[in-house]
Every structure is written in structure tokens, then in C-alpha cells.
Amino acid sequence: MTTAIIQLYELADVNGRRYSVFSWRTRLALAHKGLAWESVPVKASDKTAIAFSGQKKVPIIRDGDRVVHDSWKIAEYLEDTYPNRPSLFGGETGRSLARFFNSYADRQLVGSLFPALMLENVGMLAADDAAHIRTGMEKPLGKTLEELAAGREQAQQAFSRALDPVRSVLRTQPYVSGAKPAYPDYILFSVFQWARITTALSIVAADDALLPWFDRLLDSFDSLGRNEPAKR
Amino acid sequence: MTTAIIQLYELADVNGRRYSVFSWRTRLALAHKGLAWESVPVKASDKTAIAFSGQKKVPIIRDGDRVVHDSWKIAEYLEDTYPNRPSLFGGETGRSLARFFNSYADRQLVGSLFPALMLENVGMLAADDAAHIRTGMEKPLGKTLEELAAGREQAQQAFSRALDPVRSVLRTQPYVSGAKPAYPDYILFSVFQWARITTALSIVAADDALLPWFDRLLDSFDSLGRNEPAKR
Numbered sequence: 001m002t003t004a005i006i007q008l009y010e011l012a013d014v015n016g017r018r019y020s021v022f023s024w025r026t027r028l029a030l031a032h033k034g035l036a037w038e039s040v041p042v043k044a045s046d047k048t049a050i051a052f053s054g055q056k057k058v059p060i061i062r063d064g065d066r067v068v069h070d071s072w073k074i075a076e077y078l079e080d081t082y083p084n085r086p087s088l089f090g091g092e093t094g095r096s097l098a099r100f101f102n103s104y105a106d107r108q109l110v111g112s113l114f115p116a117l118m119l120e121n122v123g124m125l126a127a128d129d130a131a132h133i134r135t136g137m138e139k140p141l142g143k144t145l146e147e148l149a150a151g152r153e154q155a156q157q158a159f160s161r162a163l164d165p166v167r168s169v170l171r172t173q174p175y176v177s178g179a180k181p182a183y184p185d186y187i188l189f190s191v192f193q194w195a196r197i198t199t200a201l202s203i204v205a206a207d208d209a210l211l212p213w214f215d216r217l218l219d220s221f222d223s224l225g226r227n228e229p230a231k232r
Numbered sequence: 233m234t235t236a237i238i239q240l241y242e243l244a245d246v247n248g249r250r251y252s253v254f255s256w257r258t259r260l261a262l263a264h265k266g267l268a269w270e271s272v273p274v275k276a277s278d279k280t281a282i283a284f285s286g287q288k289k290v291p292i293i294r295d296g297d298r299v300v301h302d303s304w305k306i307a308e309y310l311e312d313t314y315p316n317r318p319s320l321f322g323g324e325t326g327r328s329l330a331r332f333f334n335s336y337a338d339r340q341l342v343g344s345l346f347p348a349l350m351l352e353n354v355g356m357l358a359a360d361d362a363a364h365i366r367t368g369m370e371k372p373l374g375k376t377l378e379e380l381a382a383g384r385e386q387a388q389q390a391f392s393r394a395l396d397p398v399r400s401v402l403r404t405q406p407y408v409s410g411a412k413p414a415y416p417d418y419i420l421f422s423v424f425q426w427a428r429i430t431t432a433l434s435i436v437a438a439d440d441a442l443l444p445w446f447d448r449l450l451d452s453f454d455s456l457g458r459n460e461p462a463k464r
Contacts, residue, residue, distance in 0.1 A: 090325025096401070096410030097329035103397035104336070165335035169328070178328030 005036045009050050009060040012041030014126045018228060021110060021194035022071040023059040028186035029075050030061075031221035033085045037061075044125070045132035071190075072102055075183050088183040101176070101184040109191045112159035113203065119149040121198040124231075160204055167209050174213070181217060189217045193225055200231045237268045241282050241292040244273030246358045250460060251429050253342060254303040255291040256422035261307050261415060262293075263453035265317045269293075276357070277364035303422075304334055307415050320415040333408070333416040341423045344391035345435065351381040353430040356463075392436055399441050406445070413449060421449045421457065428462045 008030065010023035018024070018039065030037045042049050047056045053067050060069040061077070068077045079088045079095070089095035118137065122130045122145060138144055166176060166188065175181045176188060192214045195203045204210055218226040240262065242255035250256070250271065262269045274281050279288045285299050292301040293309070300309045311320045311327070321327035350369065354362045354377060370376055398408060398420065407413045408420060424446045427435045436442055450458040 087325075091323040092411070093319075093322025093326035093409050093414055094329060096405055096408065097326060097333065097416060099404070100333065100397055100401045100408060100416075101329065103400040107396050107400070164339050165332055168335040168339070169332045172331065173328055176328065176332060177325050179324070182325055184329060184332075 004064050005038055006030065007040050007062040008037055009040045009042050009053075009062070010058050011044055012039075013124060013129065016041060017124070017197060019121060019124065019194070019197050020058065021190045024190035024193045024225070025071040025183075025186050026059045026061065026074050027224060028189060028217075028221065029078055029088055029183060031224055032088060032182070032186070033078050033082050035078070035082065035085070044129040046128075072099070090177070090182055094177075094182070098182075098184050098187075102187050105187045105191060108162040109159060109188070110194075112155050112162055113191065113195060115148040115155040116152040116159070116201070116203070117195060117198050119145040120201075120231075121194075124198060156201075156203060160208075163204070163210060170209050170213055174216070181220065185213075185217060189214065189225065193218075193228070196230045197228060198231060236296050237270055238262065239272050239294040240269055241272045241274050241285075241294070242290050243276055244271075245356060245361065248273060249356070249429060251353060251356065251426070252290065253422045253426035256425045256457070257303040257415075257418050258291045258293065258306050259456060260418035260421060260449075260453065261310055261320055263456055264320060264414070264418070265310050265314050267310070267314065267317070276361040278360075304331070322409070322414055326409075326414070330414075330416050330419075334419050337419045337423060340394040341391060341420070342426075344387050344394055345423065345427060347380040347387040348384040348391070348433070348435070349427060349430050351377040352433075352463075353426075356430060388433075388435060392440075395436070395442060402441050402445055406448070413452065417445075417449060421446065425450075425457055425460070429460060430463060432463045 008023065008026055010018055010026070011020040012018055018027070018041075027039075040049065042058050050056070050058060050060055052062075053060050053069055055069060057069055059071055059074065060067060061074050063077075063081070066077070066081075068074050075088055075098075076095070087094075089098050122133055125133065134145060141148065169176060173179065176184045192203070192210070195201075240255065240258055242250055242258070243252040244250055250259070250273075259271075272281065274290050282288070282290060282292055284294075285292050285301055287301060289301055291303055291306065292299060293306050295309075295313070298309070298313075300306050307320055307330075308327070319326075321330050354365055357365065366377060373380065401408060405411065408416045424435070424442070427433075
């Protein structure tokens with residue numbers, strides 16, 4: 001048995017702002033489980049701090065001698081390692097459907113918002129981190145972030161449309177996961193939180209039914225989400 | 233306690249083919265629960281057979297003196313009324329996430345396939361049923377089914393793209409719901425089965441990872457799905 005506090009290695013800018021969409025999933029998952037944890041900032045352009053993990057992606061958690069990376073794998077690890085704490089998935093069917101929701105969010109939501117936010121996201125970073133991320137993204141895309149941002153309005157509309165099924169369920173239940181939030185809510189929260197931290201733009205209409213849901217989650221866990229300064 | 237067999241009122245054409253996307257959800261839900269049930273055909277243009285339900289939509293189930301309509305409400309009714317039979321949702325979180333999946337399927341999958349299939353769907357019906365459905369759809373849309381079908385190729389591409397999150401999870405689990413199928417699989421099955429019955433066109437590529445999944449479900453429950461003749 002380990003008594004060490006869990007360490008979460010995650011991207012942070014020079015002001016300590018946690019701007020990674022994925023690490024917000026892990027943050028709320030750790031809080032949901034009621035585990036003691038601490039955040040260890042990682043620079044995008046300098047991964048020496050996470051050399052111990054044998055790879056270069058964040059978020060990573062270190063729980064005693066266990067090291068897990070990838071936000072989805074971390075959620076599964078926490079659920080399996082701490083089964084007597086509040087469940088992130090509500091059973092095996094819930095876990096399988098959460099896996100679908102994770103994929104839906106990555107492909108349809110993060111994918112759509114990406115062109116709208118990435119230029120601003122890079123704009124808030126120090127020159128070394130900004131250059132590192134820019135190069136890593138522009139190469140595979142074959143486009144500059146500025147070119148990508150030109151499709152911003154259309155991207156944002158696609159994002160809002162892709163959220164229709166969520167709006168529909170929030171008419172009959174307060175959270176995506178039902179009466180109480182669970183991991184699928186944290187997946188969706190991470191996308192809204194990413195936008196809240198990186199852009200002054202509204203990503204949905206001012207009267208969108210998703211905003212009260214987001215507000216409730218910002219207040220959760222002693223305002224863990226709200227305590228992170230918003231861009232505007 | 234009732235000993236009456238459950239009756240499922242659902243659309244059928246003059247050859248008895250069950251062509252309603254929604255009634256296939258209920259059919260597999262009844263089979264999953266292992267309940268005794270029988271199908272009662274309903275003509276789209278003559279709803280006298282379901283006057284007892286006080287409304288005009290199908291599918292409807294009649295379980296003793298209980299009458300429930302709307303495929304989602306029927307699934308919830310079956311889960312709540314027969315809790316000791318195999319679960320459709322795998323718990324409350326699973327139910328909430330299944331509600332999301334239902335909405336995703338209706339908006340992104342049925343919605344996308346609609347322009348590609350509706351003209352053919354109507355083409356397989358007798359004149360009275362075809363005219364009834366055509367009028368009911370063309371009026372609110374402000375378009376003829378022929379005009380709608382002109383966007384068929386684009387609609388089918390949108391359909392296939394919207395399935396990406398499903399393809400992604402089927403790489404790590406055999407069913408949307410996990411190791412075994414549950415209601416979310418039947419929701420998705422209903423869309424593929426609707427296409428199988430109403431069109432000779434392929435709705436996905438011949439090597440699509442979804443086809444082996446569909447095949448397995450066609451074989452389930454003594455080939456309940458496969459016994460319904462395909463269009464081609």
C-alpha cells in the first residue's frame with residue numbers, strides 16, 4: 001500500500017495556467033474520487049520532467065510506483081484501483097458508453113473547436129512553448145495556425161451543432177451522466193474549460209442550455225475549475 | 233400480475249415488412265429481456281388499430297393494461313417493469329448515457345440518412361401509405377422527397393463521418409455497450425436495419441468495421457433481425 005500523494009504532470013504556461021484540455025479530465029476525475037493529489041507543471045517545450053514515464057505525452061499520473069499516461073487510461077486506472085470511492089463510470093456498461101462519449105468529444109468537439117482556439121492557445125504561451133506546439137501541429141496539418149483560424153466561424157458552428165444531442169439530454173437530466181456528474185461530464189467540461197482559459201470568445205450562444213451545466217461544474221469540488229483564471 | 237403476451241404495434245407494409253427504424257429498437261429490447269411478445273402490424277395511413285392508445289404514433293406496446301408509446305419510453309418501461317431480466321442499460325449511469333446515445337443516433341444518424349433513404353422507403357409502400365407518409369414529411373420540410381434525395385450522396389457521407397466515434401470504440405470492445413450488446417447497440421442496429429430493409433444501396437463502405445458488428449446482431453435472438461427480408 002502506498003501513502004504517497006498522487007502527482008499529476010500536466011501542461012502549464014509560465015503563469016501556471018493549466019491550458020491542456022485533457023488534463024482537466026484527469027483533474028476532475030481525481031477530485032471525484034476524493035483522492036489527495038498535487039499538480040506538477042510541465043513545459044510543452046521541455047519534457048525532461050516527465051522522462052521517467054518513458055514517453056512525451058501529458059497528462060501523466062504517478063501513484064506510488066505506478067505511472068499512467070493518457071487521460072482515458074488514467075480514468076480507467078483510477079476506477080479500477082479505487083473501486084470503493086465514488087464511481088467514475090457507474091458500472092461496466094457505463095464505462096463502455098463513457099468510452100464512446102470520450103471518442104465523440106475528441107472527434108466532434110475538440111476536433112471542431114481546434115481551428116477556433118489553437119491560435120489563441122498558442123498566443124498565451126511563452127515563445128519556446130508556442131514555437132514547439134506550433135511546429136508540432138502545423139507539420140502534420142500542412143497548414144499554419146493562422147490559416148486554420150480563418151475557418152474559425154464555421155468550426156464554431158460545427159462545434160455547436162455537434163452539441164445538440166447533449167442539449168437534448170440536459171432537458172431531462174441535470175448532468176450528461178444523470179442525476180449526478182460522472183466522468184462523461186468531466187470529458188465535456190474539459191472542452192468548455194479549455195475554451196474558458198484560452199479564448200475571450202463565446203463558444204456557444206449566451207442563452208445556451210449548456211452554460212448553466214458548465215457553471216455548476218465550475219463550482220464543483222471547491223471551485224476547482226473556477227479557480228483557474230478565465231481569459232476574459 | 234398479467235399473463236398476457238406483450239403486443240407490439242408497429243408499422244408494416246402490405247407484405248408484412250417492418251420498415252420502421254424505431255420499432256426495431258423495441259423488438260430487440262423485448263428479445264433482450266426474454267419477454268413473450270407478438271407483433272401487430274399497423275398501416276401508416278390507417279391508425280384505427282391504435283386508437284386505444286389515444287395518440288397516433290408507433291411503436292406502441294400493450295402489456296396487460298399498460299400502454300406505452302415512443303421507443304425510448306418503452307425501453308425505460310421494460311427496464312423498470314422487468315428489473316430481474318437482463319438489463320438494457322446496466323444501471324443508472326448507463327441509462328443516462330444511453331439517453332445521450334439515443335439522441336446522438338436520432339440527430340446525427342437517422343437525421344443524416346433520412347434524405348438518402350426516405351424516397352426508397354416510400355417507394356416500397358402501397359399507394360395509400362406512401363401518400364400519407366410523403367405528405368406528412370414534405371409539408372414540414374418544404375421539400376419533396378425527390379428534392380431531398382438529390383442530396384443523397386452528401387447525406388450518406390455525413391452519416392458515415394458521424395459514425396467515427398462508434399468505429400473508434402469497436403476497436404477496443406465488441407459492442408457499443410461493451411462485452412455484450414445492450415440497448416445502445418439496438419439503437420444503432422435499428423438504423424442499419426432500416427437501411428437494410430429499405431434500400432439496395434450500401435450505407436457504409438464494404439470494409440467498414442461496423443459491418444461485422446451488424447452481422448453479429450443480425451444473428452442475435454434466433455436471427456430476429458436477419459429473418460426480416462433485406463431489400464437486396
